Amino acid sequence: FLLLAAFCFARSSERLHAWLLNHPRFGPPITAWAERRAIARTAKWAASGSILAAFGLSVLLGVGLPVLALQAAVLAGVALFIWTRPEG
Secondary structure, three states, X not given: OHHHHHHXXXXXXXXXXXXXXXXXXXXXXXHHHHHHOXXXXXXXXXXXXXXXXXXXXXXXXXOOHHHHHHHHHHHHHHHHHHHOOOOO
């Protein structure tokens, strides 16, 4: 969501985009992505936890097997993309 916010602010508000890039917490991950397509290890673990939580919630809610299979395939693809990026 952070990268999406930076993308949207870059096209809508130069002031908000500059604020985001210069923010001590949000700026470095955005810069790492823009310069090296890198994702920090802590962000990778957080994303993986969110992926597992989303899938676990679907299982607990009793979502049908075909939907779970599709969800598992998409989430596995997202996780693979995240973990194959360099670390920033």
